[in-house]
Amino acid sequence: MEYQATILVVDDEERIRRLLRMYLERENYIIEEAENGEDALRMALEKDYDLILLDLMLPGMSGEDVCERLRESKATPVIMLTAKGEEANRVQGFEVGTDDYIVKPFSPREVVLRVKALLRRSSSTKFLETETTSKNVLVFPHLTIDHDAHRVLVDKKEVGLTPKEYELLLFLANSPDKVFTREELLKDVWNYEFFGDLRTVDTHVKRLREKLTRISEQAANMIVTVWGVGYKFEVVTN
Missing domain, CATH: 1.10.10.10 (Winged helix-like DNA-binding domain superfamily/Winged helix DNA-binding domain)
Structure with missing residues:
Protein backbone atom coordinates (compact mmCIF):
# COMPACT_ATOMS: atom_id res chain seq x y z
CA MET A 1 0.00 0.00 0.00
CA GLU A 2 1.34 3.42 -0.94
CA TYR A 3 2.45 5.59 1.97
CA GLN A 4 0.13 8.53 2.68
CA ALA A 5 1.85 11.59 4.07
CA THR A 6 0.04 13.45 6.86
CA ILE A 7 0.04 17.25 6.64
CA LEU A 8 -0.98 19.75 9.31
CA VAL A 9 -2.61 22.87 7.81
CA VAL A 10 -2.53 25.87 10.17
CA ASP A 11 -4.47 29.03 9.30
CA ASP A 12 -7.01 31.13 11.18
CA GLU A 13 -9.13 31.53 8.03
CA GLU A 14 -11.44 28.57 7.50
CA ARG A 15 -11.77 29.22 3.75
CA ILE A 16 -8.00 28.90 3.28
CA ARG A 17 -7.86 25.68 5.29
CA ARG A 18 -10.77 24.29 3.29
CA LEU A 19 -9.12 25.25 -0.02
CA LEU A 20 -5.78 23.68 0.91
CA ARG A 21 -7.49 20.55 2.23
CA MET A 22 -9.39 20.10 -1.02
CA TYR A 23 -6.32 20.36 -3.22
CA LEU A 24 -4.04 18.30 -0.98
CA GLU A 25 -6.56 15.50 -0.43
CA ARG A 26 -6.79 15.17 -4.21
CA GLU A 27 -3.11 14.18 -4.04
CA ASN A 28 -3.92 11.47 -1.49
CA TYR A 29 -2.47 13.31 1.52
CA ILE A 30 -4.06 13.00 4.96
CA ILE A 31 -4.94 16.48 6.24
CA GLU A 32 -5.38 17.73 9.80
CA GLU A 33 -6.13 21.33 10.74
CA ALA A 34 -5.43 23.91 13.43
CA GLU A 35 -6.70 27.49 13.55
CA ASN A 36 -4.25 29.02 16.05
CA GLY A 37 -0.61 28.77 17.05
CA GLU A 38 -1.14 27.17 20.45
CA ASP A 39 -3.15 24.25 19.02
CA ALA A 40 -0.70 23.90 16.13
CA LEU A 41 2.32 23.62 18.42
CA ARG A 42 0.59 21.13 20.72
CA MET A 43 -0.46 18.94 17.79
CA ALA A 44 2.97 19.17 16.12
CA LEU A 45 4.73 18.10 19.31
CA GLU A 46 2.32 15.26 20.04
CA LYS A 47 2.33 13.79 16.52
CA ASP A 48 4.98 13.28 13.84
CA TYR A 49 3.60 15.06 10.79
CA ASP A 50 5.33 14.70 7.44
CA LEU A 51 4.92 18.43 6.77
CA ILE A 52 3.29 21.53 8.24
CA LEU A 53 1.74 24.38 6.24
CA LEU A 54 1.93 27.23 8.73
CA ASP A 55 0.39 30.69 8.46
CA LEU A 56 2.64 33.48 9.75
CA MET A 57 -0.07 35.80 11.10
CA LEU A 58 -1.96 33.72 13.65
CA PRO A 59 -3.95 34.94 16.67
CA GLY A 60 -1.97 34.55 19.87
CA MET A 61 1.21 32.64 19.09
CA SER A 62 2.55 33.61 15.66
CA GLY A 63 3.71 31.17 13.02
CA GLU A 64 7.32 32.21 13.60
CA ASP A 65 6.97 31.47 17.32
CA VAL A 66 5.44 28.07 16.56
CA CYS A 67 8.28 27.20 14.19
CA GLU A 68 10.96 28.37 16.61
CA ARG A 69 9.49 26.34 19.47
CA LEU A 70 9.03 23.30 17.24
CA ARG A 71 12.68 23.44 16.13
CA GLU A 72 13.80 22.98 19.73
CA SER A 73 12.82 19.32 19.53
CA LYS A 74 11.66 18.38 16.00
CA ALA A 75 12.82 18.62 12.39
CA THR A 76 9.35 18.48 10.81
CA PRO A 77 9.40 20.24 7.40
CA VAL A 78 7.60 23.61 7.52
CA ILE A 79 6.26 25.78 4.69
CA MET A 80 5.33 29.26 5.91
CA LEU A 81 2.25 30.96 4.44
CA THR A 82 2.12 34.72 4.75
CA ALA A 83 0.59 37.85 3.28
CA LYS A 84 3.87 39.65 3.89
CA GLY A 85 5.99 39.56 0.76
CA GLU A 86 8.84 41.72 1.97
CA GLU A 87 12.31 40.22 1.89
CA ALA A 88 12.92 40.87 5.60
CA ASN A 89 9.95 38.70 6.58
CA ARG A 90 11.14 35.89 4.35
CA VAL A 91 14.63 36.00 5.84
CA GLN A 92 13.19 36.06 9.37
CA GLY A 93 11.12 33.00 8.54
CA PHE A 94 14.22 31.12 7.37
CA GLU A 95 16.07 32.15 10.52
CA VAL A 96 13.57 30.40 12.78
CA GLY A 97 13.80 27.20 10.75
CA THR A 98 11.25 27.51 7.95
CA ASP A 99 12.07 25.29 4.95
CA ASP A 100 10.06 27.15 2.32
CA TYR A 101 7.97 30.29 2.02
CA ILE A 102 4.79 31.01 0.04
CA VAL A 103 3.29 34.50 -0.19
CA LYS A 104 -0.47 35.07 -0.19
CA PRO A 105 -2.43 35.25 -2.39
CA PHE A 106 -1.10 31.95 -3.69
CA SER A 107 -2.05 29.43 -6.33
CA PRO A 108 -3.21 26.16 -4.69
CA ARG A 109 -1.42 24.30 -7.47
CA GLU A 110 1.82 26.04 -6.53
CA VAL A 111 1.33 24.96 -2.92
CA VAL A 112 0.84 21.34 -4.03
CA LEU A 113 4.04 21.47 -6.10
CA ARG A 114 6.02 22.98 -3.20
CA VAL A 115 4.64 20.34 -0.83
CA LYS A 116 5.62 17.53 -3.18
CA ALA A 117 9.11 18.96 -3.65
CA LEU A 118 9.72 19.37 0.08
CA LEU A 119 8.40 15.91 0.92
CA ARG A 120 10.71 14.38 -1.69
CA ARG A 121 13.80 15.84 -0.08
CA SER A 122 12.62 15.70 3.50
CA SER A 123 14.82 13.98 6.04
CA SER A 124 11.65 13.16 8.00
CA THR A 125 9.94 11.08 5.30
CA LYS A 126 8.89 7.95 7.13
CA PHE A 127 9.39 5.36 4.43
CA LEU A 128 13.00 6.47 3.90
CA GLU A 129 14.04 5.96 7.49
CA THR A 130 14.86 2.28 7.13
CA GLU A 131 18.30 0.77 6.69
Whole structure:
Protein backbone atom coordinates (compact mmCIF):
# COMPACT_ATOMS: atom_id res chain seq x y z
CA MET A 1 0.00 0.00 0.00
CA GLU A 2 1.34 3.42 -0.94
CA TYR A 3 2.45 5.59 1.97
CA GLN A 4 0.13 8.53 2.68
CA ALA A 5 1.85 11.59 4.07
CA THR A 6 0.04 13.45 6.86
CA ILE A 7 0.04 17.25 6.64
CA LEU A 8 -0.98 19.75 9.31
CA VAL A 9 -2.61 22.87 7.81
CA VAL A 10 -2.53 25.87 10.17
CA ASP A 11 -4.47 29.03 9.30
CA ASP A 12 -7.01 31.13 11.18
CA GLU A 13 -9.13 31.53 8.03
CA GLU A 14 -11.44 28.57 7.50
CA ARG A 15 -11.77 29.22 3.75
CA ILE A 16 -8.00 28.90 3.28
CA ARG A 17 -7.86 25.68 5.29
CA ARG A 18 -10.77 24.29 3.29
CA LEU A 19 -9.12 25.25 -0.02
CA LEU A 20 -5.78 23.68 0.91
CA ARG A 21 -7.49 20.55 2.23
CA MET A 22 -9.39 20.10 -1.02
CA TYR A 23 -6.32 20.36 -3.22
CA LEU A 24 -4.04 18.30 -0.98
CA GLU A 25 -6.56 15.50 -0.43
CA ARG A 26 -6.79 15.17 -4.21
CA GLU A 27 -3.11 14.18 -4.04
CA ASN A 28 -3.92 11.47 -1.49
CA TYR A 29 -2.47 13.31 1.52
CA ILE A 30 -4.06 13.00 4.96
CA ILE A 31 -4.94 16.48 6.24
CA GLU A 32 -5.38 17.73 9.80
CA GLU A 33 -6.13 21.33 10.74
CA ALA A 34 -5.43 23.91 13.43
CA GLU A 35 -6.70 27.49 13.55
CA ASN A 36 -4.25 29.02 16.05
CA GLY A 37 -0.61 28.77 17.05
CA GLU A 38 -1.14 27.17 20.45
CA ASP A 39 -3.15 24.25 19.02
CA ALA A 40 -0.70 23.90 16.13
CA LEU A 41 2.32 23.62 18.42
CA ARG A 42 0.59 21.13 20.72
CA MET A 43 -0.46 18.94 17.79
CA ALA A 44 2.97 19.17 16.12
CA LEU A 45 4.73 18.10 19.31
CA GLU A 46 2.32 15.26 20.04
CA LYS A 47 2.33 13.79 16.52
CA ASP A 48 4.98 13.28 13.84
CA TYR A 49 3.60 15.06 10.79
CA ASP A 50 5.33 14.70 7.44
CA LEU A 51 4.92 18.43 6.77
CA ILE A 52 3.29 21.53 8.24
CA LEU A 53 1.74 24.38 6.24
CA LEU A 54 1.93 27.23 8.73
CA ASP A 55 0.39 30.69 8.46
CA LEU A 56 2.64 33.48 9.75
CA MET A 57 -0.07 35.80 11.10
CA LEU A 58 -1.96 33.72 13.65
CA PRO A 59 -3.95 34.94 16.67
CA GLY A 60 -1.97 34.55 19.87
CA MET A 61 1.21 32.64 19.09
CA SER A 62 2.55 33.61 15.66
CA GLY A 63 3.71 31.17 13.02
CA GLU A 64 7.32 32.21 13.60
CA ASP A 65 6.97 31.47 17.32
CA VAL A 66 5.44 28.07 16.56
CA CYS A 67 8.28 27.20 14.19
CA GLU A 68 10.96 28.37 16.61
CA ARG A 69 9.49 26.34 19.47
CA LEU A 70 9.03 23.30 17.24
CA ARG A 71 12.68 23.44 16.13
CA GLU A 72 13.80 22.98 19.73
CA SER A 73 12.82 19.32 19.53
CA LYS A 74 11.66 18.38 16.00
CA ALA A 75 12.82 18.62 12.39
CA THR A 76 9.35 18.48 10.81
CA PRO A 77 9.40 20.24 7.40
CA VAL A 78 7.60 23.61 7.52
CA ILE A 79 6.26 25.78 4.69
CA MET A 80 5.33 29.26 5.91
CA LEU A 81 2.25 30.96 4.44
CA THR A 82 2.12 34.72 4.75
CA ALA A 83 0.59 37.85 3.28
CA LYS A 84 3.87 39.65 3.89
CA GLY A 85 5.99 39.56 0.76
CA GLU A 86 8.84 41.72 1.97
CA GLU A 87 12.31 40.22 1.89
CA ALA A 88 12.92 40.87 5.60
CA ASN A 89 9.95 38.70 6.58
CA ARG A 90 11.14 35.89 4.35
CA VAL A 91 14.63 36.00 5.84
CA GLN A 92 13.19 36.06 9.37
CA GLY A 93 11.12 33.00 8.54
CA PHE A 94 14.22 31.12 7.37
CA GLU A 95 16.07 32.15 10.52
CA VAL A 96 13.57 30.40 12.78
CA GLY A 97 13.80 27.20 10.75
CA THR A 98 11.25 27.51 7.95
CA ASP A 99 12.07 25.29 4.95
CA ASP A 100 10.06 27.15 2.32
CA TYR A 101 7.97 30.29 2.02
CA ILE A 102 4.79 31.01 0.04
CA VAL A 103 3.29 34.50 -0.19
CA LYS A 104 -0.47 35.07 -0.19
CA PRO A 105 -2.43 35.25 -2.39
CA PHE A 106 -1.10 31.95 -3.69
CA SER A 107 -2.05 29.43 -6.33
CA PRO A 108 -3.21 26.16 -4.69
CA ARG A 109 -1.42 24.30 -7.47
CA GLU A 110 1.82 26.04 -6.53
CA VAL A 111 1.33 24.96 -2.92
CA VAL A 112 0.84 21.34 -4.03
CA LEU A 113 4.04 21.47 -6.10
CA ARG A 114 6.02 22.98 -3.20
CA VAL A 115 4.64 20.34 -0.83
CA LYS A 116 5.62 17.53 -3.18
CA ALA A 117 9.11 18.96 -3.65
CA LEU A 118 9.72 19.37 0.08
CA LEU A 119 8.40 15.91 0.92
CA ARG A 120 10.71 14.38 -1.69
CA ARG A 121 13.80 15.84 -0.08
CA SER A 122 12.62 15.70 3.50
CA SER A 123 14.82 13.98 6.04
CA SER A 124 11.65 13.16 8.00
CA THR A 125 9.94 11.08 5.30
CA LYS A 126 8.89 7.95 7.13
CA PHE A 127 9.39 5.36 4.43
CA LEU A 128 13.00 6.47 3.90
CA GLU A 129 14.04 5.96 7.49
CA THR A 130 14.86 2.28 7.13
CA GLU A 131 18.30 0.77 6.69
CA THR A 132 19.58 0.96 3.15
CA THR A 133 22.22 -0.63 0.95
CA SER A 134 22.53 2.65 -0.93
CA LYS A 135 25.68 3.44 -2.88
CA ASN A 136 24.88 7.15 -2.78
CA VAL A 137 26.74 7.66 0.48
CA LEU A 138 29.37 10.18 1.57
CA VAL A 139 31.64 8.80 4.28
CA PHE A 140 33.99 10.98 6.31
CA PRO A 141 35.68 10.51 9.69
CA HIS A 142 32.91 10.85 12.32
CA LEU A 143 30.26 11.67 9.68
CA THR A 144 28.23 9.68 7.13
CA ILE A 145 25.62 11.16 4.78
CA ASP A 146 23.32 8.60 3.13
CA HIS A 147 21.59 10.65 0.48
CA ASP A 148 19.18 7.98 -0.79
CA ALA A 149 17.83 7.53 2.74
CA HIS A 150 18.25 11.19 3.71
CA ARG A 151 20.08 10.16 6.86
CA VAL A 152 23.04 11.72 8.64
CA LEU A 153 25.05 9.62 11.07
CA VAL A 154 27.58 11.12 13.44
CA ASP A 155 29.76 8.47 15.09
CA LYS A 156 27.04 5.97 14.06
CA LYS A 157 24.29 7.96 15.80
CA GLU A 158 21.52 9.42 13.65
CA VAL A 159 21.09 13.20 13.77
CA GLY A 160 17.68 14.78 13.17
CA LEU A 161 18.10 17.64 10.71
CA THR A 162 15.52 19.84 9.05
CA PRO A 163 15.38 19.48 5.25
CA LYS A 164 17.22 22.76 4.80
CA GLU A 165 19.92 21.85 7.33
CA TYR A 166 20.37 18.53 5.55
CA GLU A 167 20.59 20.19 2.12
CA LEU A 168 23.13 22.71 3.40
CA LEU A 169 25.34 19.98 4.87
CA LEU A 170 25.07 17.82 1.76
CA PHE A 171 25.83 20.74 -0.55
CA LEU A 172 29.00 21.66 1.35
CA ALA A 173 30.11 18.03 1.78
CA ASN A 174 29.77 17.35 -1.94
CA SER A 175 32.58 19.85 -2.60
CA PRO A 176 35.21 19.47 0.16
CA ASP A 177 37.56 22.43 0.58
CA LYS A 178 35.59 24.61 -1.86
CA VAL A 179 34.64 27.95 -0.36
CA PHE A 180 31.08 29.19 -0.95
CA THR A 181 29.90 32.72 -0.32
CA ARG A 182 26.66 33.30 1.54
CA GLU A 183 25.13 34.58 -1.69
CA GLU A 184 26.05 31.35 -3.47
CA LEU A 185 24.57 29.26 -0.67
CA LEU A 186 21.31 31.25 -0.74
CA LYS A 187 21.08 30.73 -4.49
CA ASP A 188 22.07 27.04 -4.61
CA VAL A 189 20.58 25.71 -1.34
CA TRP A 190 17.58 28.00 -0.84
CA ASN A 191 16.95 28.55 -4.57
CA TYR A 192 16.32 32.23 -3.91
CA GLU A 193 18.13 35.01 -5.69
CA PHE A 194 17.81 38.12 -3.57
CA PHE A 195 20.16 40.55 -1.93
CA GLY A 196 20.00 41.82 1.60
CA ASP A 197 20.26 40.19 4.99
CA LEU A 198 22.35 37.01 4.69
CA ARG A 199 21.98 36.01 8.33
CA THR A 200 19.71 33.13 7.41
CA VAL A 201 22.81 31.23 6.18
CA ASP A 202 24.71 31.97 9.40
CA THR A 203 21.73 30.90 11.48
CA HIS A 204 21.42 27.55 9.70
CA VAL A 205 25.17 26.92 9.95
CA LYS A 206 25.06 27.69 13.67
CA ARG A 207 22.10 25.35 14.23
CA LEU A 208 23.73 22.61 12.15
CA ARG A 209 26.99 22.86 14.08
CA GLU A 210 25.14 22.73 17.40
CA LYS A 211 23.39 19.49 16.42
CA LEU A 212 26.62 17.87 15.25
CA THR A 213 28.55 19.09 18.32
CA ARG A 214 26.17 17.24 20.65
CA ILE A 215 27.71 14.00 19.36
CA SER A 216 31.08 14.94 17.87
CA GLU A 217 32.99 18.21 17.90
CA GLN A 218 35.20 16.79 15.13
CA ALA A 219 32.17 16.42 12.87
CA ALA A 220 30.99 19.95 13.65
CA ASN A 221 34.46 21.37 13.00
CA MET A 222 34.31 20.16 9.39
CA ILE A 223 32.00 23.10 8.66
CA VAL A 224 34.56 25.89 8.54
CA THR A 225 33.95 29.63 8.50
CA VAL A 226 36.11 31.45 5.97
CA TRP A 227 36.10 34.94 7.42
CA GLY A 228 34.99 37.66 5.07
CA VAL A 229 33.90 35.13 2.44
CA GLY A 230 31.58 32.32 3.57
CA TYR A 231 31.85 28.64 4.45
CA LYS A 232 33.50 25.42 3.33
CA PHE A 233 33.53 21.73 4.27
CA GLU A 234 36.98 20.62 5.46
CA VAL A 235 37.66 16.95 6.14
CA VAL A 236 39.31 16.27 9.49
CA THR A 237 41.69 13.35 9.71
CA ASN A 238 41.85 12.76 13.45
